[in-house]
Amino acid sequence: MHIEMLHQTAVFLLLLHLSLALADHPPPTSTTVSAGPHRKSITEAANTAKPGCQTKCGNLTVPYPFGIGLNSGCSIGPWFDVKCDNSSSPPKPFIATGNLEIVDISDDQVRIKNWVAARCYTETGNITRQNIIAINFTSTPYSFSDSNRFTVVGCDDLAVIVGSSGRNFTSGCLSLCSQSSDIIDGFCTGIGCCQVPMPKGLKTFSSALASLNNHTMIHSFDPCGYAFIGDQERFQFRTSDLQDTDFQNRTIQNVPIVIDWAIGNGTCDEAKKSADFACRENSVCIGSDTGLGGYRCNCSEGYEGNPYLSPGCTDVNECESNPCNEHGICTNTPGSYSCSCGDGYSGDGRKDGRGCIAVNSQFPVIKFSIGFSVGLLSIFIGVTWLYFGVKKRKLARMREKFFQQNGGLLLKQQSPFTEGGAESAKIFSAQELEKATNNYAEDRILGRGGYGTVYKGILPDQRVVAIKKSRIMDQSQIEQFINEVIILTQVNHRNVVKLLGCCLESEVPLLVYEFISNGTLFHHIHNSSQMSWFAWKDRLRIAAEAAGALAYLHSAASMPIIHRDVKSSNILLDDSYTAKISDFGASRLVPLDQTQVTTLVQGTLGYLDPEYFHTSQLTEKSDVYSFGVVLAELMTGKKPLAPTKSEEERNLATCFIMSMKENRLFQIVEPRILREGSLEQLQAVGELVKRCLNLRGEERPTMKEVAMELEGLRRNTKHPWTQQENTEENEALLGEQSDLYAINIGPESSTGIYQIRDSHMINPR
Numbered sequence: 001m002h003i004e005m006l007h008q009t010a011v012f013l014l015l016l017h018l019s020l021a022l023a024d025h026p027p028p029t030s031t032t033v034s035a036g037p038h039r040k041s042i043t044e045a046a047n048t049a050k051p052g053c054q055t056k057c058g059n060l061t062v063p064y065p066f067g068i069g070l071n072s073g074c075s076i077g078p079w080f081d082v083k084c085d086n087s088s089s090p091p092k093p094f095i096a097t098g099n100l101e102i103v104d105i106s107d108d109q110v111r112i113k114n115w116v117a118a119r120c121y122t123e124t125g126n127i128t129r130q131n132i133i134a135i136n137f138t139s140t141p142y143s144f145s146d147s148n149r150f151t152v153v154g155c156d157d158l159a160v161i162v163g164s165s166g167r168n169f170t171s172g173c174l175s176l177c178s179q180s181s182d183i184i185d186g187f188c189t190g191i192g193c194c195q196v197p198m199p200k201g202l203k204t205f206s207s208a209l210a211s212l213n214n215h216t217m218i219h220s221f222d223p224c225g226y227a228f229i230g231d232q233e234r235f236q237f238r239t240s241d242l243q244d245t246d247f248q249n250r251t252i253q254n255v256p257i258v259i260d261w262a263i264g265n266g267t268c269d270e271a272k273k274s275a276d277f278a279c280r281e282n283s284v285c286i287g288s289d290t291g292l293g294g295y296r297c298n299c300s301e302g303y304e305g306n307p308y309l310s311p312g313c314t315d316v317n318e319c320e321s322n323p324c325n326e327h328g329i330c331t332n333t334p335g336s337y338s339c340s341c342g343d344g345y346s347g348d349g350r351k352d353g354r355g356c357i358a359v360n361s362q363f364p365v366i367k368f369s370i371g372f373s374v375g376l377l378s379i380f381i382g383v384t385w386l387y388f389g390v391k392k393r394k395l396a397r398m399r400e401k402f403f404q405q406n407g408g409l410l411l412k413q414q415s416p417f418t419e420g421g422a423e424s425a426k427i428f429s430a431q432e433l434e435k436a437t438n439n440y441a442e443d444r445i446l447g448r449g450g451y452g453t454v455y456k457g458i459l460p461d462q463r464v465v466a467i468k469k470s471r472i473m474d475q476s477q478i479e480q481f482i483n484e485v486i487i488l489t490q491v492n493h494r495n496v497v498k499l500l501g502c503c504l505e506s507e508v509p510l511l512v513y514e515f516i517s518n519g520t521l522f523h524h525i526h527n528s529s530q531m532s533w534f535a536w537k538d539r540l541r542i543a544a545e546a547a548g549a550l551a552y553l554h555s556a557a558s559m560p561i562i563h564r565d566v567k568s569s570n571i572l573l574d575d576s577y578t579a580k581i582s583d584f585g586a587s588r589l590v591p592l593d594q595t596q597v598t599t600l601v602q603g604t605l606g607y608l609d610p611e612y613f614h615t616s617q618l619t620e621k622s623d624v625y626s627f628g629v630v631l632a633e634l635m636t637g638k639k640p641l642a643p644t645k646s647e648e649e650r651n652l653a654t655c656f657i658m659s660m661k662e663n664r665l666f667q668i669v670e671p672r673i674l675r676e677g678s679l680e681q682l683q684a685v686g687e688l689v690k691r692c693l694n695l696r697g698e699e700r701p702t703m704k705e706v707a708m709e710l711e712g713l714r715r716n717t718k719h720p721w722t723q724q725e726n727t728e729e730n731e732a733l734l735g736e737q738s739d740l741y742a743i744n745i746g747p748e749s750s751t752g753i754y755q756i757r758d759s760h761m762i763n764p765r
Helices: 002-024 239-243 247-254 268-272 365-405 408-412 430-436 475-490 521-525 536-556 610-615 620-636 652-661 671-676 679-692 703-715 727-735
Strands: 081-085 092-095 102-105 109-112 117-121 127-131 133-136 142-144 148-153 156-163 169-176 193-197 204-211 224-231 257-261 283-287 295-299 328-333 336-341 425-427 445-449 452-458 464-470 499-503 510-514 571-573 579-581
Touching: 092 102, 117 204, 148 156, 148 169, 156 224, 169 193, 204 224, 224 247, 224 257, 268 283, 430 452, 430 464, 430 499, 430 510, 475 499, 521 571, 521 620, 536 571, 536 579, 536 620, 536 671, 536 703, 610 620, 620 652, 620 679, 620 703, 652 679, 679 703
Parallel strands: 425 499
Antiparallel strands: 081 092, 102 109, 109 257, 117 127, 117 224, 133 204, 142 257, 148 193, 148 224, 156 169, 156 204, 283 295, 328 336, 445 452, 452 464, 464 510, 499 510, 571 579
16 A cells, blocks of 8 residues: 555656656647638638639638748748648648648637547556647747647546746646546536646647556546647537547547637737738737737728738628618718718618608607606616615625525524624624725735635724635535634634634625734745845744644644645744744544544645545644645745756655755755754754655654654754854865765666657647
């Protein structure tokens, strides 16, 4: 079991390294196509292509600025050439000299046939087929559209997607299930299928698949895993996809990749000054919204045609659609039209206006108009008053419904909660919190996280509070939520952010916490060069305070609480720089008769306990591992994950453990800490971090033991160098930097357990 856990952990960490490796080696280049704004498509214009140029390749209409034929002069530039392969029936169009087949060209996008990464296994877990995918549009006028989604299909699969040109982007998907009955058709939520959105402006992407158990446990209904990007409107997941041997080919044919295009890389103002400005007469320039520069052309209002071809867009004769009243006379004008009334009639002549009324009519038009207006105004005022009255009552009933639905009656029965008073926990009304946050204004947002948004609020008594608005609420867990809120309200520790109360009158409950003013520990660690106060003794104090708070939550609280998301950004500092543990959105209460609970894995990469990740068994030792990463941050000043660093230094926990094993702790400790802390003290803290980061949870210390050891080290603090017993030895150690920081690079430093075979790199050239 232990070996299997280590294997799964290695796969997970290796996948992170794979994503960074893909980012460092962008794939070869490729192309795309499309046209101007959305009115009448340029593919429908009378003059679609340049004179003398072919307009269709197979079933595809190719409009200028694109053109059929390589270097044929039929396009605006080489990257807009369309290669028409006549060896197929019907002929197939491709982007420039590449292998990306065009499916459709629209005014601002091109759709191309898909490429799908796949990995298949035997029943014993041997790989029978695998490939990765990569597309690169660097140095071309194309980029991936945000209409695409990155999708992973499989029940034992995870994949990363890395983009490093145009817009840096790294994301991933983990899709798991143990039996086919768990899967729901049409949903990509991580059970059999998962999806993540794509940003605009991405120029390249690379993707590869990995598996936790090589499909050995689910091979009977899912022998393969797949990853691809494609038009979100064209893919709908089905359970049958897992056993469909033709899934890869079917996706390639039916789920296109959507690509944005633009001319050049400058703004419209810059393009208009250029001699090769592409927009012709009666057209307007539209800047690209990808963030990469470039522009497209659009016919002006009232004009149609191809705005890239001379003589430009032509006037639309609106009178053909008869927009005027039956007694009106339509006159077409450049870009517009006008209506007038014939003899014996007056008015504006428009169907959507006053029309034409006979001049000799005896109907009392003025009196009727005044009377009708007064009556209409009276009806409007009455209906408005009735509407707002009904809306107010409906809002009151809705708030009462949400209050009861969210467990308000149960909460009211508990003694810690009242509807008033500053000292006791309070049930706030929705109106109070709307007023406190200025109706949840954008400038009141303190931060956003995986569990919701936090707003700064000012109560009527001028107290400043933090109001957390959750994203979703599971109705089946209302009673558990109320019980947890009650217990968290009773948590009273100087190093834990105090829960002041809640509001249950909205669709999802709102939690009100005390406001902590000096930001997060993460900010102070990684900006320490600008903070002279942030010395080693202060870091050690903050660590001891945070450890004491977590120990209190684990053992001293009325019911043990596992935080589940311990990280430096969830440790806040108040006015006196005292540590405060915050953000209990992922926390779980543990019954006194249990030592662990089974949960869906939640947490933050870099801090997440590998044992919890693989077993879903949550214990208090999971918090110990995460706190070990925070201690390593405090000592080294490094971030938990550093994608731009070398392979050895990308994961702080792994780097720290290796440094301790190779007896080179002082090589990675922040220079300021080396100057301010004693060698014995730093070595002791390093050993404590090493124990906290043990892969086996049962071999880690408890938070109480961690807190006691840190407090002991605090009280035993000495001056860093001047009080060492052997001054000459310390001076020699500090003076020989080359020996202290020597790095042994040998064959054993670059081992690996994951390989990619039969890889396919997509090259458009």
